[in-house]
Every structure is written in C-alpha cells, then in structure tokens.
Amino acid sequence: MTQLEMARQGIVSDKMKQAAADAGIDAEILRQRIAEGTAIVCHNNMHANGRPLAVGKGLPTRVNANIGTSKDDTSIDNELEKARVAVAAGADAIMDLSTGGPIDEIRRAIIAETQACIGSVPLYQAACDTVVKKGKAIVDMTADEIFDGIKKHLDDGVDFITVHCGVTLSTVERMDNEGRIMDVVSRGGSFTVAWMTHNNAENPLYEQYDRLLELVKPYDATLSLGDGFRPGCLADATDRAQIHELIILGELTQRAWDAGIQVMIEGPGHVPLNQIEANIQLQKSLCHGAPFYVLGPLVTDIAPGYDHITCAIGGAVAAGAGADFLCYVTPSEHLCLPNVQDVHDGVMATRIAAHAADIVKGLPGAMEKDIAMSKARKGLDWETQYCLAIDPELARKRRGESGVDEEHGACTMCGEFCAYKVMDERKPKQ
Amino acid sequence: MTQLEMARQGIVSDKMKQAAADAGIDAEILRQRIAEGTAIVCHNNMHANGRPLAVGKGLPTRVNANIGTSKDDTSIDNELEKARVAVAAGADAIMDLSTGGPIDEIRRAIIAETQACIGSVPLYQAACDTVVKKGKAIVDMTADEIFDGIKKHLDDGVDFITVHCGVTLSTVERMDNEGRIMDVVSRGGSFTVAWMTHNNAENPLYEQYDRLLELVKPYDATLSLGDGFRPGCLADATDRAQIHELIILGELTQRAWDAGIQVMIEGPGHVPLNQIEANIQLQKSLCHGAPFYVLGPLVTDIAPGYDHITCAIGGAVAAGAGADFLCYVTPSEHLCLPNVQDVHDGVMATRIAAHAADIVKGLPGAMEKDIAMSKARKGLDWETQYCLAIDPELARKRRGESGVDEEHGACTMCGEFCAYKVMDERKPKQ
Numbered sequence: 001m002t003q004l005e006m007a008r009q010g011i012v013s014d015k016m017k018q019a020a021a022d023a024g025i026d027a028e029i030l031r032q033r034i035a036e037g038t039a040i041v042c043h044n045n046m047h048a049n050g051r052p053l054a055v056g057k058g059l060p061t062r063v064n065a066n067i068g069t070s071k072d073d074t075s076i077d078n079e080l081e082k083a084r085v086a087v088a089a090g091a092d093a094i095m096d097l098s099t100g101g102p103i104d105e106i107r108r109a110i111i112a113e114t115q116a117c118i119g120s121v122p123l124y125q126a127a128c129d130t131v132v133k134k135g136k137a138i139v140d141m142t143a144d145e146i147f148d149g150i151k152k153h154l155d156d157g158v159d160f161i162t163v164h165c166g167v168t169l170s171t172v173e174r175m176d177n178e179g180r181i182m183d184v185v186s187r188g189g190s191f192t193v194a195w196m197t198h199n200n201a202e203n204p205l206y207e208q209y210d211r212l213l214e215l216v217k218p219y220d221a222t223l224s225l226g227d228g229f230r231p232g233c234l235a236d237a238t239d240r241a242q243i244h245e246l247i248i249l250g251e252l253t254q255r256a257w258d259a260g261i262q263v264m265i266e267g268p269g270h271v272p273l274n275q276i277e278a279n280i281q282l283q284k285s286l287c288h289g290a291p292f293y294v295l296g297p298l299v300t301d302i303a304p305g306y307d308h309i310t311c312a313i314g315g316a317v318a319a320g321a322g323a324d325f326l327c328y329v330t331p332s333e334h335l336c337l338p339n340v341q342d343v344h345d346g347v348m349a350t351r352i353a354a355h356a357a358d359i360v361k362g363l364p365g366a367m368e369k370d371i372a373m374s375k376a377r378k379g380l381d382w383e384t385q386y387c388l389a390i391d392p393e394l395a396r397k398r399r400g401e402s403g404v405d406e407e408h409g410a411c412t413m414c415g416e417f418c419a420y421k422v423m424d425e426r427k428p429k430q
Numbered sequence: 431m432t433q434l435e436m437a438r439q440g441i442v443s444d445k446m447k448q449a450a451a452d453a454g455i456d457a458e459i460l461r462q463r464i465a466e467g468t469a470i471v472c473h474n475n476m477h478a479n480g481r482p483l484a485v486g487k488g489l490p491t492r493v494n495a496n497i498g499t500s501k502d503d504t505s506i507d508n509e510l511e512k513a514r515v516a517v518a519a520g521a522d523a524i525m526d527l528s529t530g531g532p533i534d535e536i537r538r539a540i541i542a543e544t545q546a547c548i549g550s551v552p553l554y555q556a557a558c559d560t561v562v563k564k565g566k567a568i569v570d571m572t573a574d575e576i577f578d579g580i581k582k583h584l585d586d587g588v589d590f591i592t593v594h595c596g597v598t599l600s601t602v603e604r605m606d607n608e609g610r611i612m613d614v615v616s617r618g619g620s621f622t623v624a625w626m627t628h629n630n631a632e633n634p635l636y637e638q639y640d641r642l643l644e645l646v647k648p649y650d651a652t653l654s655l656g657d658g659f660r661p662g663c664l665a666d667a668t669d670r671a672q673i674h675e676l677i678i679l680g681e682l683t684q685r686a687w688d689a690g691i692q693v694m695i696e697g698p699g700h701v702p703l704n705q706i707e708a709n710i711q712l713q714k715s716l717c718h719g720a721p722f723y724v725l726g727p728l729v730t731d732i733a734p735g736y737d738h739i740t741c742a743i744g745g746a747v748a749a750g751a752g753a754d755f756l757c758y759v760t761p762s763e764h765l766c767l768p769n770v771q772d773v774h775d776g777v778m779a780t781r782i783a784a785h786a787a788d789i790v791k792g793l794p795g796a797m798e799k800d801i802a803m804s805k806a807r808k809g810l811d812w813e814t815q816y817c818l819a820i821d822p823e824l825a826r827k828r829r830g831e832s833g834v835d836e837e838h839g840a841c842t843m844c845g846e847f848c849a850y851k852v853m854d855e856r857k858p859k860q
Contacts, residue, residue: 072835072842086560098579099847127604137860140851183853194856232849233804234789234797272797273575273750274790298785299746301800304815305824309742309762313786315489316743319614320703334807334815335825337842338833345692348718349739356729356743357474359664361551367664370731370783374611374663377731377764394735395765402766412767417592419559419620419662422568423613426624429569 002220003041005260007034015041020053023366024025028202032269037253040262041094042117047071047157053117055325056291058365061354062325064119064293065347067110071128072336074101076109082343083110089347091328092115099128099187104152111157121162122150123188138191139198146204150298151215159224159305160267165205167192167228175241182232185269209252213254213259220251222262224293225249230269233301237271238279250286251285251369262289264325267318267365271297276314280321293325294318298333306347307333308342314351319357326350332393341413348391357389378420380409432650433471435462435690446724449484454795463487467683468719470692472523472547474651477587481521483547485694485755486721490793491784494549495521495777497540501558503767504531506539511756512773513540513590517832519777519821523547523759525592528543529558529617534582536787541587551592551652552580553618568621569628576634581645592696593642595635596678599620605659605671615699619658621677639682643689652692654723655679660699663731666699668709680716694721694755697748701727705745712752723755724748728763735764738772738779745780749787756780778821785820808850 014032020027020042034037039056039227055062065086067079083094094116098106103125126149128140153161167189175183184190192203205212216223229245231237233426249265256263267285271279276297283292298307298312311329319326330338330346337347358366369388376384382399389395404411410418436443442461449471451459463469469486485492495516497509505526513524524546541548556579557568578680583591594616602623605613614620622633635642646653659675661667679695686693695717701709706727711720727744728737741759749756759766760776768776788796799818806814812829819825833844839849 001564023780027728070842071733071831071845100845109454126848132544139856181801182808182850183854185849187844187847187849187852190852190856194852197856201859234800235804270528272789273746273786287447298788301803302785302818303778303820304780305821306782306826309739309782310786311744312739312785313746316703317747330834332828332843335784335841336834336845342447347735348736352730352733352736352739353743354741355732357701359730371611373731374665377663378612388732389735390733391536391735397736398762398765401760403502404766411765412615413762413765415501415530417501417554417617417621419615419617422617422620426518426620426627427567428630429628 013371019052020421039411061319062092064093066429068098069100071100097121119160122153125217143204154219162226164226164228166245185232267294277321311352312349315353321361432610432690445482451480491749494523499530501530523726524550546616549590552583573634592656594656594658596675611684615662648722695726707751721754725757734764742779746786
C-alpha cells in the first residue's frame with residue numbers, strides 16, 4: 001500500500017510518524033491531511049538514507065534548493081558542496097537539476113550525501129542523454145526513453161519528480177493564440193512543447209498518464225506536477241495558458257489520488273505582487289487543496305543579481321496566502337549557474353520568506369521564535385540573539401567585526417544612546 | 431508663501447515644476463495633490479544645491495538611506511562615501527542620523543556632497559550635545575535647546591525633519607498599561623519618553639507644536655511626523671500605543687496643513703506580513719491621505735544580517751498597499767552601524783521593493799521596464815539586459831565571471847538547453 005492508501009484506511013505509518021515528529025505535528029492529524037490530499041509525506045521507498053518530509057496544510061512552509069550541473073559547469077565536487085551548504089543553511093529539500101557531466105553519478109552522489117528530501121526533473125536527463133549520448137535531437141526522444149529516464153531516477157531514490165503532464169496541445173495552442181513575451185521558460189516545458197510541435201503529437205506524459213502512475217506507484221514517490229507554462233515575466237503572468245494548465249493539473253491530481261499516489265502542484269514564476277494571492281487561491285481551488293510548490297514568485301523582472309530578494313518578496317506573500325513549499329531562487333538567477341555562496345544566500349532568503357509566512361499561517365512555534373529573539377534583543381543578550389538568529393554565524397560575525405565598545409553592551413548603531421538602554425533607565429526625577 | 435500655500439492658490443511653483451519633471455508627472459497634477467496634502471514637494475529654501483523631491487500619491491515610491499556616525503564610529507570620510515554610494519545606487523533621499531564625532535561638520539559635508547533630498551532627526555544632536563558638550567543628562571535638556579537644535583538643522587538646509595510630536599503622556603501611559611516586549615525602540619522616541627518621565631511633563635514638541643510650525647515655516651521644510659511608538663518587534667505591532675500615536679499624528683497633520691506646512695507621517699517598524707495592509711489603510715484614513723514614510727516594515731525579528739530582505743518583503747507589501755516612501759534597512763540592522771557595502775545593498779533591496787510596488791500602483795513606466803527587460807532576456811540580448819538591470823554593474827560582473835560559453839549565447843544555468851532557445855527553434859517536422 002502507498003502512504004496515501006494507508007492514510008485513507010486510517011493507518012498511521014512509520015513514515016508518517018517520523019515526518020510528523022520532525023514537523024512537530026500530531027501524526028494522526030498528518031494522516032488525515034494525507035488522506036484528503038492536502039498534505040504529503042514525501043519519500044521514495046528506494047531512498048534508504050532519506051527522511052520522509054511532510055509538506056502541506058498545517059505544516060511549516062518548506063524550502064527547496066535547486067542545484068545541479070549544466071554543460072558549461074560539470075564539477076561533482078561543487079554540487080556536493082552546494083548540497084551540504086543548502087542543508088546546513090536549512091533547506092528541507094534539494095532538487096538535482098543536472099544537465100551536464102556524468103549526470104547519474106552526480107545524482108547518486110547527492111542522494112548519498114544528505115538525508116534531505118530529493119527531487120529531480122527526469123526529462124532533463126532524458127533530453128540530455130538523447131543529445132549527448134545518442135547524438136539525436138531532443139525532439140527525437142521516444143516516449144519509452146522518457147519513461148525509462150523517469151524509472152532511472154525513481155530507482156535511485158528520488159522522492160519527488162517534476163513531470164510536465166499538463167503541457168497539452170490545447171494549452172500550447174492557447175498560448176500561441178494569446179501571445180506571450182517569454183513563451184515557455186520552463187526547461188522541461190520547452191523540451192515538451194518542442195517535441196510536441198515537431199512530432200505533431202500529444203505530450204506522452206499526458207497521453208500516457210496512467211502508465212506514469214503505474215510506474216511511480218511501487219516507489220510511492222510524489223508526483224510534482226510541473227507548470228510548463230509558468231510565466232517567465234510579469235507581463236505573461238496569470239494568462240490563459242497558465243490557468244488552463246492549472247485546470248488540467250487539477251484533473252491530473254484527482255487521477256493520481258484515485259491511483260493512490262501523492263501529488264503536489266508546481267506554480268509560478270514571475271508574478272506581479274498584487275496577483276500572487278489570486279494565484280494561490282486558484283491553485284487551492286482548482287487542485288482541491290493539493291500542496292502548492294512555487295518557484296518564487298519573482299515580483300519584478302529587472303533585478304538580476306538580486307533575484308533571491310525578488311523571490312523572497314513573492315515567496316513570503318505566496319506562502320502567507322497558502323503556498324506550502326517554496327523553491328528558492330539565488331542571486332545568480334538569469335545570469336549564471338549558482339555558486340556555493342549563491343546557494344547559501346538563496347536558502348537564507350527563502351527561509352526568511354517561509355518563516356514570515358509561517359507567522360501569518362499561525363504555525364505553532366513560529367511567532368514564539370520572534371518573541372524569544374525580541375526579549376533577547378531588548379535585554380541586549382547578544383549570545384542568545386546569535387543562537388536564535390536564522391544565520392547565527394553571520395550575526396555573530398557582523399557584530400564581532402564592528403569594533404563595538406562592549407562597555408555599553410549595545411551595538412555601534414546607537415552606542416550608549418541605544419533606545420533600549422534609554423528606556424530601561426527612565427525614571428521620574430527624585 | 432510656502433509651497434502648500436502656493437499650491438492652494440493654484441500656483442505651480444518652480445520647485446513643483448522641477449520635482450514634477452524629475453518624477454515624470456504633470457506639474458498641475460502635482461500641484462493639486464500638494465494642495466490636498468496627498469503629495470509633498472520636499473525642499474528647504476536654505477538647501478541651495480538640493481533638488482526638490484516630490485513624494486506621495488501618483489509618484490514613484492521613494493527610497494531613503496539612513497547614514498551617519500555613532501559615538502563608536504565617527505569617520506566623516508566613511509559617511510561621505512556612504513552618501514555617494516547611496517545616491518549612486520538610486521536613493522532619492524538621505525537621512526543623516528549622526529550621533530558621534532563633529533555632528534555639525536558631518537551634516538554640512540553630506541549636504542554639500544549630493545543634490546539628494548536630506549532628512550535628519552534634530553533631537554538626536556540636541557541630546558548628544560547635551561551629554562557630550564554640556565555634560566548634562568539627556569533628560570536635562572531644555573525645550574529651548576530642543577528648538578535651537580531644530581533651527582540649526584533647518585539653517586543648514588535639511589529638507590525634512592523627523593519630529594516625534596505624537597509622543598504624549600497619554601500615549602506613554604497607554605503603552606505602559608498594555609505592556610510591550612520592546613517598549614520604545616525609536617531613538618528619538620526613547621529620548622522623549624525618558625525626558626517626559628523624568629520631568630513629569632508633556633513633550634515640548636507636542637505642547638509647543640505651534641512654535642514648531644512657526645519655526646519651520648520660513649524654511650518651508652517638511653515635517654516628518656515621527657512614530658516614537660513604532661513597534662520594535664512583531665509582537666508589539668499594531669498595539670494601542672502605536673495606533674493612538676497615529677491618531678494624534680493625524681490631528682497634528684491637519685494643524686500643520688492649516689499653518690501651510692507640508693507633512694509626511696512615519697510608520698513602522700516590525701509588523702507581521704498580514705498586518706501591513708491594515709497599517710497602511712489606517713494611516714491613510716487617520717492622516718487624511720498624507721504621504722506615508724515607513725521604516726521597513728520588517729516581517730520577522732529573527733533575521734539579523736538579512737534585514738535588508740525582511741525589509742524588502744514588508745516594504746514591497748506596504749508600498750503596494752499605498753505607502754509612498756520607504757526607508758531602507760541594511761544587512762547590519764540590529765548588529766552594527768552599516769558599512770559602505772551595507773548601504774549599497776540596502777538601497778538596492780529597497781529599490782526592488784519600491785519598483786515591485788510601483789507596478790502594483792500602476793505607475794506609468796514601471797511595468798514597461800519589466801517588459802523591456804523580458805524582451806531583451808528572451809532575445810538573449812545581454813547588453814540590453816545589463817543596461818535595464820537595477821544594478822547593471824553587478825549583473826554584468828556575475829555573468830562575466832561565470833565562464834560562459836558565448837557560442838550558445840545563453841548562460842551557464844542551462845547552456846545550450848536554454849528554454850528560450852529551445853522554444854525559438856521549435857518547428858514542425860519537415
């Protein structure tokens with residue numbers, strides 16, 4: 001039985017217990033939410049060293065870090081270091097999106113490196129192997145090659161796979177008719193659309209969706225239904241192609257649930273700040289409460305070099321409105337493959353967004369962290385502040401290097417004129 | 431006549447013309463908004479080299495950078511470099527908050543250094559001079575010393591002065607009765623409250639508000655009515671003291687308007703994400719549409735080292751909901767005085783928030799920037815992307831250092847598998 005099937009039968013599995021304990025939620029409540037599809041326990045049965053991760057309603061907003069090589073940058077060591085840094089910085093999940101070098105080896109090394117939940121986009125490798133190993137064009141991939149690629153990732157223990165099943169001929173037609181500035185910016189989406197256009201055929205992952213469900217079931221991996229039409233710029237946001245795909249993803253969600261398979265939905269992308277809440281509400285409505293995993297959203301297109309910040313703004317608002325899982329974006333987005341520092345900074349920015357949203361969601365324990373920090377701050381208790389900080393090392397380093405005069409106990413911003421001290425010392429004239 | 435008096439009489443002044451041209455708005459529309467108090471043209475008549483800055487309804491969301499020494503760090507050169515960097519990074523205004531070293535000299539040097547709009551908190555210096563030069567305690571300042579300090583800043587050409595006129599005995603009592611974790615975290619607020627408690631007397635800037643209005647009028651400087659009770663942590667947000675002060679600031683706004691003096695209102699602070707919109711609506715309602723100048727808001731307390739990001743999240747949401755002017759927060763907030771890099775990074779983060787909000791506000795030209803960037807991005811036109819980027823230098827540097835293979839024209843993220851390229855090359859099988 002899959003986790004979803006067990007949950008429906010009232011069975012609280014070991015995975016549910018472990019994930020619930022990690023999340024600080026009651027296992028029976030988690031079971032109920034898994035049963036109704038509003039939460040998942042994400043873990044591939046083949047992922048021996050992986051910890052099941054609960055994602056969804058009532059759970060902490062989760063953070064994913066995308067890593068992986070490209071053809072221009074194929075170092076395994078770099079990617080392993082990124083995986084370590086991402087987990088150390090607090091990422092809950094890592095997606096290996098490698099498209100260059102020894103892809104199988106890299107994926108297996110990353111999986112072996114950490115206990116974190118692992119995701120991938122198997123189509124990337126299928127496409128790369130088609131080009132690099134087989135000397136064919138992407139559009140000449142066969143459906144069997146696509147499914148074989150998925151199986152390979154599942155065999156390695158990938159916990160959630162992004163599959164762009166909602167990219168259909170009718171959605172492509174809608175996009176082409178309405179027109180877009182950026183067309184399709186999802187890599188998997190673009191491979192799929194190019195394949196469909198070339199072959200004048202429906203997307204195999206849509207047409208043979210039942211085959212996909214059968215393939216995934218023994219692993220009990222989670223389907224992360226990809227948004228091939230996620231907007232690549234603000235002007236393309238919330239258009240017909242994006243929303244039509246979301247309707248299809250809702251239908252595919254129910255078919256997966258009927259087959260006993262857990263699902264989350266991937267979401268945008270680049271979205272103006274005032275359209276984010278509507279996007280979340282639409283997803284929750286159209287996909288019957290399935291967990292929503294968003295990439296950003298980025299609230300402006302003009303800030304390359306700072307897209308961890310444009311992402312943190314959109315991610316906080318999205319998660320505050322109900323998104324469950326935030327994929328980070330790093331400062332290198334739109335410019336180059338992230339380096340190790342980018343990965344660290346991206347995770348931190350997205351954790352800030354997730355935490356700000358967890359306060360809005362009323363997640364038990366979230367606001368308490370801020371209260372504890374505020375009490376330590378008011379008391380000028382720096383050691384406690386460092387410990388409670390989202391990045392203790394950085395906080396300690398910044399104040400440590402500031403040449404502060406420890407006699408007044410405050411910081412170099414106000415020194416002895418610190419408002420906290422002034423208030424503590426206020427008293428009526430004797 | 432002051433700008434406000436001229437605006438009411440239908441006169442479009444030279445300052446209005448200049449500020450309107452800089453803002454890309456019709457001068458007559460700006461005049462109307464100045465007349466109704468929903469916009470200001472911020473410029474002290476004594477600020478010979480300063481450009482008038484329009485702030486408020488229908489105008490770009492403005493960005494302020496706080497700089498200035500503290501007793502622990504008194505270098506003039508550092509502060510001048512921060513002023514240059516802030517303006518180069520796109521700050522519209524600079525507040526000199528110096529409380530250490532030769533404060534007069536520093537302020538005058540900063541004013542001479544740039545054409546940017548200049549703000550200050552004269553009470554800081556009055557308090558510091560009381561302690562350092564006169565050997566008295568802050569609470570022993572006289573009302574005359576406070577007013578003399580304000581006059582000195584006005585004589586130097588400061589365009590807007592923060593005055594904590596809304597800190598009253600009744601508000602202090604409300605705060606003490608309700609209780610707070612952080613009490614007062616505004617420096618000027620804390621000086622004022624300590625003074626009031628010690629002397630068992632009303633705040634001179636409230637009690638002698640007409641004297642303040644008379645003092646300011648010949649300079650035609652803007653009153654920035656400070657929020658001494660701005661919450662210093664999420665748990666203290668939107669409490670009775672904060673909102674009571676805002677009511678008083680609304681009353682003082684009308685008295686300033688009656689005296690022909692322009693006003694903006696300062697706002698929080700630390701605020702949970704889901705309380706920000708209500709805070710903006712309250713200010714707009716209670717202060718009859720006066721421009722709102724917010725410090726943040728920061729959406730969590732636990733991210734010292736990253737408060738430019740917690741500020742960008744809150745600032746974007748605040749400005750999207752109608753805040754007019756964002757005061758940056760730097761990565762050093764809560765840890766130390768910002769260094770030059772912090773100033774740069776703080777301005778950039780806040781500009782991102784301001785721009786994301788300008789898109790929401792429908793500001794003419796805002797969305798067009800994103801569209802132009804998206805077209806350049808889709809066309810892999812890197813030179814145009816760099817030029818349109820919020821930080822061209824950083825964008826150019828990041829891609830330049832990435833070792834990209836220029837043959838494919840994309841970036842190292844996807845290389846030849848770039849979605850834009852895949853989509854451009856899609857075509858039916860021949």
